[in-house]
Each structure stands twice: as structure tokens, then as C-alpha cells.
Amino acid sequence: MIQTESYKLSMGPVHPSTHGVLQVWLTLDGERILRADPCMGYLHRGIEKLLEKRTYFQCLPYTDRLDYVSAMNNNLGYCSAVEKLAQIEVPKRAQYIRVIMAELNRIASHMIFIGSLAVDLGATTGMIYPFRDRERILDIFNELCGARMTYSYIRIGGVKSDLAVKVISMIDDFLAKLTDMIDEYNDLLTGNEIFQYRLKNTSILTAKQAMELGITGPMLRASGVSYDLRKDNTYCSYEDFDFSIPLGEKGDNWDRYIVRLKEMSESAKIIKQALAGLPTGEFMAKVPKVLKPPKGEVYDVTEGPRGEVGYHIVSDGSAKPYRVHIRRPSFINLQALDIMCRGYLVGDVVAAMSTIDPIMGEVDC
Amino acid sequence: MQGKGLLVGLAVTLKHFFGKKETVQYPEEKIPMTEAFRGGKLLLDEKKCISCKLCAMACPNTALDLTVEIDENKKRHMKNYIHKAGRCLYCNFCVEACPVDALSWDKNYENSCYYRENLTYDAVENNRKDEKNG
Amino acid sequence: MQGGLLVILTDKLFYGINYLSGNEFISQLIMVIVQIMAIFAVISLAAIIQVYMERRICGFIQDRLGPNRVGPWGLLQTVADMIKLMGKEDIIPVKAQRILWGITPMLLFIPAALIYAVFPFDDGAVFVDLNVGIFFVMAVMSQSVLMFLLGGFASENKYSFMGAMRAVAQMLSSEIPMAFAVLAVVMVSGSLKMTDIVAAQSNMWFIAVEPLAFIIFTISILMEINRTPFDLVEGESEIIAGPFTEYSGMRWALFFLAEYANLLSAAILTVTLFLGGWHGPVLPGILWFLIKVFLVIFLFMWIRWTYPRTRIDQMMALSWKVLLPLALFNIAATGIGIYIYNWM
Ligand code: SF4
Ligand code: SF4
Numbered sequence: 001m002i003q004t005e006s007y008k009l010s011m012g013p014v015h016p017s018t019h020g021v022l023q024v025w026l027t028l029d030g031e032r033i034l035r036a037d038p039c040m041g042y043l044h045r046g047i048e049k050l051l052e053k054r055t056y057f058q059c060l061p062y063t064d065r066l067d068y069v070s071a072m073n074n075n076l077g078y079c080s081a082v083e084k085l086a087q088i089e090v091p092k093r094a095q096y097i098r099v100i101m102a103e104l105n106r107i108a109s110h111m112i113f114i115g116s117l118a119v120d121l122g123a124t125t126g127m128i129y130p131f132r133d134r135e136r137i138l139d140i141f142n143e144l145c146g147a148r149m150t151y152s153y154i155r156i157g158g159v160k161s162d163l164a165v166k167v168i169s170m171i172d173d174f175l176a177k178l179t180d181m182i183d184e185y186n187d188l189l190t191g192n193e194i195f196q197y198r199l200k201n202t203s204i205l206t207a208k209q210a211m212e213l214g215i216t217g218p219m220l221r222a223s224g225v226s227y228d229l230r231k232d233n234t235y236c237s238y239e240d241f242d243f244s245i246p247l248g249e250k251g252d253n254w255d256r257y258i259v260r261l262k263e264m265s266e267s268a269k270i271i272k273q274a275l276a277g278l279p280t281g282e283f284m285a286k287v288p289k290v291l292k293p294p295k296g297e298v299y300d301v302t303e304g305p306r307g308e309v310g311y312h313i314v315s316d317g318s319a320k321p322y323r324v325h326i327r328r329p330s331f332i333n334l335q336a337l338d339i340m341c342r343g344y345l346v347g348d349v350v351a352a353m354s355t356i357d358p359i360m361g362e363v364d365c
Numbered sequence: 366m367q368g369k370g371l372l373v374g375l376a377v378t379l380k381h382f383f384g385k386k387e388t389v390q391y392p393e394e395k396i397p398m399t400e401a402f403r404g405g406k407l408l409l410d411e412k413k414c415i416s417c418k419l420c421a422m423a424c425p426n427t428a429l430d431l432t433v434e435i436d437e438n439k440k441r442h443m444k445n446y447i448h449k450a451g452r453c454l455y456c457n458f459c460v461e462a463c464p465v466d467a468l469s470w471d472k473n474y475e476n477s478c479y480y481r482e483n484l485t486y487d488a489v490e491n492n493r494k495d496e497k498n499g
Numbered sequence: 500m501q502g503g504l505l506v507i508l509t510d511k512l513f514y515g516i517n518y519l520s521g522n523e524f525i526s527q528l529i530m531v532i533v534q535i536m537a538i539f540a541v542i543s544l545a546a547i548i549q550v551y552m553e554r555r556i557c558g559f560i561q562d563r564l565g566p567n568r569v570g571p572w573g574l575l576q577t578v579a580d581m582i583k584l585m586g587k588e589d590i591i592p593v594k595a596q597r598i599l600w601g602i603t604p605m606l607l608f609i610p611a612a613l614i615y616a617v618f619p620f621d622d623g624a625v626f627v628d629l630n631v632g633i634f635f636v637m638a639v640m641s642q643s644v645l646m647f648l649l650g651g652f653a654s655e656n657k658y659s660f661m662g663a664m665r666a667v668a669q670m671l672s673s674e675i676p677m678a679f680a681v682l683a684v685v686m687v688s689g690s691l692k693m694t695d696i697v698a699a700q701s702n703m704w705f706i707a708v709e710p711l712a713f714i715i716f717t718i719s720i721l722m723e724i725n726r727t728p729f730d731l732v733e734g735e736s737e738i739i740a741g742p743f744t745e746y747s748g749m750r751w752a753l754f755f756l757a758e759y760a761n762l763l764s765a766a767i768l769t770v771t772l773f774l775g776g777w778h779g780p781v782l783p784g785i786l787w788f789l790i791k792v793f794l795v796i797f798l799f800m801w802i803r804w805t806y807p808r809t810r811i812d813q814m815m816a817l818s819w820k821v822l823l824p825l826a827l828f829n830i831a832a833t834g835i836g837i838y839i840y841n842w843m
Binding site: 118132189345 | 562664728808812
């Protein structure tokens, strides 16, 4: 009699497509997945603990290092939480600049997503083009604040520096080219039949499952749930802009890809409006040199490229936070990996992992 | 039509095959660093510095280790300005904290080295060396 | 036989050796050795050129320059890499079955090199003109799957084993459509002999007569030699190079060499069967042959750097559900076509 047996396969932590140091324990029956257990912690740096020993200002550079491909959004999340705690009113101009930068960073982050999805499916060239285009955004940030990845640009009370004319023209340039860039991805990847066959109807995550797991961001929207904090819980003057929220239908890998692709054009729309209506005035509020927020706690959420970035800060009235907890979207989204993989093939795990788009710095914190 | 996307993809890559290349031939060609670029070593302008240590206090990761000396005229001046670049987050907080703009970056990004100790340097000492070499 | 440039050269060489040695048998023997050496030289040289080509093409497609530092235009890059590989530490996994594991790379090289014996490079320039040439090629080509299986099995690594299983599944499903596609060509030319197939194309290349067979053949040969979009056996982002996972240094280089030897033979096969072999106006046959072969290699590389990888079930579905019926239909159509042609 023939007997079959399942076996375990350790994917990672050193594996080309685990986006850093993630380990996934796969229980396999031949090539079919019975179970996928993500095992994390290889990049743990204890950031939450580190923040307790730093003043509110000094915490900022650490938030860059959580989700290192969208540092602006993390800066924004932290700063708005602290501002809420210390009741600081941010000037309108600063809010607009923040929106511009957060959306630019969202585009950059989605470009990384497209690139890494392509390379995980074996299309190396599909990786190079988005990464090359992302470089243009990094050039803008480099001109703006002198760093390519860890910006620390959005500060408590405003932003570090005003928008220079050169930066504005660079952004205009970039936006003009963005449509061509997206067209190129469409030609090379979206239209490609192999790419479609690989992604369509695989790793389906239904809206119910997604909501039960607390999935947020493009992943949730790909399952058809219209939930975007920029619309539903507006912050930072997002209510001033006119944009739509792309939704998926089925919640398969393909929807997750398309939703992100469409979000890039929506972000571009927001940036254009923000640049056109950029108010004059201060770019920084009056913030005391030593910030001692009143006793109490605050939880504030913003919409990052991967989902809800939440900061829970407890203050004991001193210059240093008593406790900071960070809701990292990648970490929570990664929990869906098991559901998304069961019953599919090894080739699909890689695709599922890419469409979750986890950043290990954020998962392990 | 199945297969059309495949041909379109081939057309895209062929266009790039003959297109302009992005490569910068690194050691010969270098991308100029921007005005705001933060990176490289810290340059201390000793004439400006008032030895207030505000920069060290602003540093989130205690990467700066300063020793201040009081000379015979009761004037404070910097004896050692040690920057442990291995700990540095390149957050620019020190430069911004300085009340007299005595700090700046030398923007030399070629600062990799073989040993970890070589990352730590003394900005005051570097100034002396520069003086000697003219 | 009239003979092309290569044949004239070998004849000259043979007379020279014969003049020196004075013994017909000894000079025959020396010639055989020279020819075998020539095949090995061709394979190694071609591998070096192809690796360079691949990198340059990949670089150009991706808006980069590719290797351009070692030697003029980076031509010596591959040589430098070879030297680096030779200098590497030879790591043998503790649990591997040492003998099997050790001989696999060498065994893999045998079928890869053996095929070259029957390829007509030029008019009359063929090592042995077997009367079942194309059959021999198909038979030998499919041997390499055994080595993949051995290598994956002997490594005692789950990734390698998975790669080995994939290799078997893939080869089985690619061989059959390929055989049927080739059959159509054989029907038209009326011979299994490689030289006859080429000779039959002196007026009209078979790509014009059998376009469908050409497409089926190209797809299935891509499966056969594990190139993107069907590089499932290696699948870097899924199973980390599959059977090669545990190999390093020179052993890995042998795998690599065999892979490029296979790529070259796939290109040669395509040219011989469909693109008229060495036929072409003005230039000598060998030049035409080389030009066509490198164009086909370029096509393969171009495809590789454009497409993503398929999934194992999709690849099988493609070959069993699409390519095989198409190939069968093509054979029927060819048969009817030949009948009508003869009748007219
Ligand atoms: S850049 Fe930041 S981390 Fe580095 S020395 Fe200055 S304040 Fe400290
Ligand atoms: S803050 Fe400026 S003036 Fe004060 S010690 Fe530092 S460098 Fe000198």
C-alpha cells in the first residue's frame, strides 16, 4: 500500500523571497500547503523599549526604522500622536506638506511592492523598473531632507524645513512622468498572461476573514471592504482633497496587486491638489524646547501604505514617554499568511507573501 | 487574445535594450550630494563653538562624547569631540541643536572601513590634522 | 561531397597530419581526437560567450550596462568568474550521499556534450551523421533529467528534492509535445538524418512550412532546458536553485556549464530543424549557422528577462492540454498537406 506523509519545510530566515529575515514553517503534502506558520523575531531591536529612554523629540529617528520603505508615514503617525497628546496645533501649510510627503512615500512603497512581487514571481526585469522609478522619489527626499530612507522630516509640530522651489519642481517633474511609469508596469506585468495566471484566484482572503484578523490597508480593500482612514477618520487635512479608494472584489493576489497599482495614481491626484492649493504661512508650530505633555494616554492612527499605523503613547508628565506601543500593520497583516496559503502550491506562498508586502523592520519592531 | 500581453512585454524590454542606460560609472563618475545631505563625518568649527554641549544632549543615541577643557583664561574650549559614527543615526539633530551653527557634515559618503573602531573619530583631532596638512 | 569551409579546413589538417605521420590509421585516430577536443572547446567557449551575452543582454534590458570592467568591454568577466569559482572552498554537506552527490555534475555533462556529435555545423561538417540523428538527440537530451534527480536526491535537502521531482515532471511533459512537433518536420523532410533535414531546407525553411510546429517546439524546448518562463526546476525565489542548492564552487560551475551547453544545443536544434541550418546566401555556411544560432540564443535570453515564472501545475496544463493536442492536430494537418501536395 502506498503511504503518503506530510513534511515540514523551513522557508527562511535566509531565503531569497521572504523579504528580509522571516521564517515560515510550511507543512507540505508534495507541493501543496497544509499549513504555513510565520515565525518572526529575527529582526527584533526592541524599539518600543528604546523609546522609553528617549525624549519625545529623540524618539523620532527610531520610527524611521520601523517601516524603512515608508518612513514618512511612520514619522507622521508618531508626530500626530504626540501632537494630540500635547495639544499642539499644526499650521495648515505644514499639514499640506505632510500630505504631499506621505503620499509620495506611499507611491515609493507601492513601487517596492510591485518590484518585489515581480521578482518573487521570477521576473527580474519587472523588479528593476519600479526600483529605478522609485529612485526619482528618493532623489526628491534627498533634496528635501538629506536622507534617502530615514527621513526624520516630519517633526512634532510641523515639518523640518519648508518646501524649496527646487523640490516642488522635482515633484512636478516626477508626477508628469508617473503615468508613463505606470503604463510601463501595465505593459510589462499587468498585461502579461503568465503574471495574470499566477495571481488570479490564488490566496483568496475573504472580507470576513480579513476583518476577523484585523487586516487593514490595501489588503483589506482588496477584499472589498471600503475602509481607508484618510476618508473615514480624516486627519492632517485629507478632507480637503478629492480622491477615490480603489477596491478589489475577490481578495485574491491579483486584487491586492491592482488595488495598490491604482492607489499610486490616486496618491498622485492628492499630491497635485495639495501642491496647487499649498497655503502660505508657517511650516512649524511653536513647540517648547522641552516637551512635557500632560499626564494621560493617547492612541492615534494614520493610514500607512500597508495599513493602519497606530501609536499608543502613555505619558507620565515627564519629558520621556512612559510607554509607547506601536500598531504595526505588517505584523498584523502577516497573520493572514496561513489562511492565504492553505491548499495552494509552494509557488503561491511566495506570491502571497509578496502581496501581504510585509517589511520585516516593522513586523519585528 | 491570449498571448498579446506576452508580445507587448517583449516590445517593452526590446525598447529598453536599445534605450538610454541609467548606470553611473561609480568611481569615475559621482553623483553630487545635495545641499541638505547628512552623512559622512561631522565638521566642528572650533572658532564658533561655545562648548555648550547642546549637540550631545540632543543626540538620541549618545553618539557624541565631548570633553570640555577650561584653559588658563577661564575660557571653555573643546578638547575632544568624539563622534561614534557606528552609533550615529544620521538624524541631523546635533547640527540643528547647535545654537551657533558650528557643526556641519563633510558629505563624504565613502566612509566604510574594515574595523569597527575606525568608525569612531575625534573631530577636534581631524581639525588639527587639517591644519598641519594645510 | 562539395563541403563547406569547415570541411575544407579539416581536410587540410588531415593531409598535413598524414604527411607527417605517414600512417593512415594513426592520422585518422588523431583526427578523431582533434574533433572531440574541438567539440569540447566549442562547448566551453560557447558557455563563456553565452554567460557574457546573458549578462550584457540582461543589463541592457534593465537599463544597466552589465559587466564592463574586466578586460575590454568586460569580455573577460566570465573568465574571472571561472577562476573565482575554482578557488572556492569545496563544501560537501555532511548528510549528502557523497559518491552519488559527487559524480552528478560530471554525469550531467555527458548528455550535454554527447548531443553535439550529430549536429551539422556546416555542409558536411558533422561528427557522426547517424541515420536516426534527431531521434538520438531527443533520447540523449532527456537523459539529463536523471542527473537532476540524482543530484536532488543525493543532496538530502528538501529544496533539492523538490526541485528534482519538478525536473522529472517537467521533462516528461515537455518531451512529448516536442517529439510530436519534431515529427511533423520529419514527415516533411522524409528523414530522421540531421543532414537530410538541413538539405531539405535548401529552398524553403521549415519555419515557413510548419509555423505551428515551430511555436510548439520553441515552447517545449524552453521547458526542456529549464529556462524562464519554465525555470521551475531552479526557481530561485521558490526553491532556491533546486537540485543545485547544495553545490558550490567548481561542482556548481559544471552544472552551470551543462546548462549553457544545453542552451546552445537547444538553439542549434531550433536552427537545424526550422531555420535552414547552415543555408544562406553569400556568406559561408558556418557563418550563417553561427549568426542564426546566436539570434535564437538572443531570443531565448530576451524571453528570460521579460517573463515571470509559471507555476508547476500551469506548466503541466500547458503542455498536456494545449501543446499536445495542437501538436497532434499539426501532424494530421501535415499528413493531409503532404498527401495533397503529392496528388497535385
Ligand atoms: S546625527 Fe543624530 S545620532 Fe548622529 S551624532 Fe548627530 S544627533 Fe547623534
Ligand atoms: S552645540 Fe554647537 S556650540 Fe554647543 S558644543 Fe555642540 S558644537 Fe559646540
